[in-house]
Amino acid sequence: MYIPKHFAESRPEVLHRLIREHPLGMLVTHGGDGLDANHLPFDLDSNVGPHGLLRGHVARSNPLWHSVESGANVLVVFRAEEAYISPNWYPSKHEAHKQVPTWNYSVVHVHGRITIHDDEKHVRGVVARLTRVHEGSRSVPWKMTDAPPDYIDALLKAIVGIEVEITRLEGKFKLSQNRETRDRVGAGEALIASGKVALGKDMLRMESPDDP
Structure with a gap:
């Protein structure tokens, strides 16, 4: 991934937070049939x-777990909110008219080695953990025990577990850090007003070249 210096983010805690807040990753693999991409929810264990x-x-019917061997190198891409940035949001545009549109976003690329787990006990643990993570904040969280045991057992037999041992993390947070503070703030406030609240707030927190 091309990462200009002013957009680079390398702090592990920041990259891990993006993954946890946006856990649907795009798993890119290269098997016998060439490149493939699957969109899957992941649970991150930073310990x-x-x-x-x-x-x-993945579903047992998904050819992924047959086409890629354990130990193969893979890439998983996680992306936060993204949006088009209009030059009209920059105060400086209305003075010199030397601005053009762009697109802002934050992404994390996870490089790692995949392991396939065709094991019901392992899969049950993965599903239980994902359920706890995503149901834990609800007033009445759903639990696996809410469904009949034979129903859960049948569903678990229809999926296969995967793990990705992370070997390298890359972060690119393109949030107008290369703009004047007033332009970054103007664009960030415009995004918030348009409903892109998370991205706008991220931009307002970033530093620009003219910030102290």
């Missing part, structure tokens, strides 16, 4: 290894 571990699962 495993130097960079962390991703856990997830």
